Amino acid sequence: MSGAELSIEVHQQKFLAEGDTAMHAILTVSARGGPGPRPATAAEVLLVDCSSSMRHPHTKIEEAKRAAAAAIDVLPDGVLFAVVRGTELATMVYPHDNRLVAASAATRSAARQEVAHLAAYGGTAMGRWLDRAKELFAGHTGAVCHAILLTDGKNQSETHEALVAVLDSCEGLFVCDARGVGDGWVPDELAEIVKVLRGGADSVVEDRKLTGDFRELIGAALTKVLPEVRLRVGTMGYSSLRFVKQVRPHEYDLTDRCRPDGDGELVLSLGSFADGESRDYHVRVDLDPKLEPRYDEDRQLAWADFEPVAGARTAGPATVVGRWTHDPVQPTLVHPMVLQYTAQAQLAEALTAGGDALAANRAEDAERAWGTAVRLATEQGNEEILDRLRRVVDIVDAGAGQVRLHPDAGLSAILNVLISRVSRIGPATPAREPEPQPAADEPPVTCPKCHKLSPAGARFCSTCQATLGEATA
Numbered sequence: 498m499s500g501a502e503l504s505i506e507v508h509q510q511k512f513l514a515e516g517d518t519a520m521h522a523i524l525t526v527s528a529r530g531g532p533g534p535r536p537a538t539a540a541e542v543l544l545v546d547c548s549s550s551m552r553h554p555h556t557k558i559e560e561a562k563r564a565a566a567a568a569i570d571v572l573p574d575g576v577l578f579a580v581v582r583g584t585e586l587a588t589m590v591y592p593h594d595n596r597l598v599a600a601s602a603a604t605r606s607a608a609r610q611e612v613a614h615l616a617a618y619g620g621t622a623m624g625r626w627l628d629r630a631k632e633l634f635a636g637h638t639g640a641v642c643h644a645i646l647l648t649d650g651k652n653q654s655e656t657h658e659a660l661v662a663v664l665d666s667c668e669g670l671f672v673c674d675a676r677g678v679g680d681g682w683v684p685d686e687l688a689e690i691v692k693v694l695r696g697g698a699d700s701v702v703e704d705r706k707l708t709g710d711f712r713e714l715i716g717a718a719l720t721k722v723l724p725e726v727r728l729r730v731g732t733m734g735y736s737s738l739r740f741v742k743q744v745r746p747h748e749y750d751l752t753d754r755c756r757p758d759g760d761g762e763l764v765l766s767l768g769s770f771a772d773g774e775s776r777d778y779h780v781r782v783d784l785d786p787k788l789e790p791r792y793d794e795d796r797q798l799a800w801a802d803f804e805p806v807a808g809a810r811t812a813g814p815a816t817v818v819g820r821w822t823h824d825p826v827q828p829t830l831v832h833p834m835v836l837q838y839t840a841q842a843q844l845a846e847a848l849t850a851g852g853d854a855l856a857a858n859r860a861e862d863a864e865r866a867w868g869t870a871v872r873l874a875t876e877q878g879n880e881e882i883l884d885r886l887r888r889v890v891d892i893v894d895a896g897a898g899q900v901r902l903h904p905d906a907g908l909s910a911i912l913n914v915l916i917s918r919v920s921r922i923g924p925a926t927p928a929r930e931p932e933p934q935p936a937a938d939e940p941p942v943t944c945p946k947c948h949k950l951s952p953a954g955a956r957f958c959s960t961c962q963a964t965l966g967e968a969t970a
Contacts, residue, residue: 501530584619
């Protein structure tokens with residue numbers, strides 16, 4: 498990735514009123530630069546569930562085999578790979594010994610032949626599958642390592658504590674994307690796996706679409722050129738980090754994945770990055786209530802910087818600041834990006850609440866929660882979530898959030914709604930230029946559409962997201 502640069506942009510509304518003790522900000526982490534060489538190696542491991550439940554219906558195991566073969570087919574020559582059969586054990590399918598092999602016409606053909614003979618019988622122990630992936634990736638330091646985990650069932654052949662221990666040992670070593678198929682898998686299990694391993698989780702409602710999904714996952718993985726990017730976050734003696742959440746492209750709370758390293762400093766692995774990729778992280782910094790306000794200048798509340806990354810330059814630290822003001826309006830304004838991701842979190846909560854209610858046989862509560870999700874998704878223009886919800890509800894009035902449950906909605910469609918809370922539930926947005934920071938004496942701007950106030954210099958309304966200067970009443 499020669500010539501590329503890692504950078505951090507801070508998006509925040511910095512003004513505080515006396516007595517304010519919280520500051521929210523969005524950190525956009527980006528890798529930009531001209532085309533550079535690919536890393537020395539890329540490595541891929543396919544973890545295919547072959548437990549007994551994959552036999553019912555028979556299309557599941559057949560489509561899983563087709564998907565694995567398709568993924569093998571798109572591996573470029575030289576990429577290291579292996580295929581693992583997942584049951585209560587993690588058995589090598591190809592190659593037969595515990596190692597990775599370089600992709601070539603001959604090895605791809607041999608791997609496809611082995612995959613064609615996969616049979617479904619046995620239990621499910623995903624921690625053992627992931628541990629085998631870790632073993633296979635060991636010794637390939639500097640390679641971009643990626644795994645795909647496909648399952649249709651619960652992790653019933655090992656304890657949850659065993660899975661957690663394996664995940665902790667794998668963190669930072671490789672990225673894993675997870676896919677659920679059928680109606681027996683558990684969204685929370687996949688969400689936990691991809692949170693720790695910084696991948697994405699989703700499901701495939703129609704088995705026949707699994708092949709295309711696997712091809713896309715392999716294609717995306719092969720664009721990664723930095724094996725791991727680590728973020729160092731520091732606070733001051735008068736501040737502390739309340740949370741850090743990845744909010745784009747996947748959404749999960751990473752606060753408990755931060756590792757203390759120095760006085761008031763934390764290190765967080767962000768996973769692998771592609772050239773041109775950007776991600777957003779929502780942070781909240783809490784202030785000591787006894788902190789003396791400073792009205793005449795910005796005060797540093799926290800900072801973020803990168804650990805050294807081989808093959809890339811870093812742009813230097815970015816700071817989260819605060820400035821106290823006597824203006825009664827400025828501290829009440831919310832930065833548009835903070836507002837956007839707060840709304841996205843509300844949508845995810847509504848999706849989860851609907852699933853919880855349905856699982857408890859509270860149909861009216863499920864309709865109420867998913868009605869709220871429909872209303873929020875409509876307001877946010879999130880057609881992906883609306884498409885998923887339409888499989889389980891009839892939308893009576895999207896604006897009012899009125900829906901009716903489909904009496905024959907399949908469980909796989911319901912699971913597809915629930916897993917969307919950690920998949921790409923928000924519209925993909927490109928890296929943005931930093932929002933202009935208003936001077937303390939500049940007045941806020943009135944939106945001509947909703948007549949609410951936004952910070953001076955803002956391009957979008959903090960309330961309705963209309964483009965300021967172009968909205969019409």
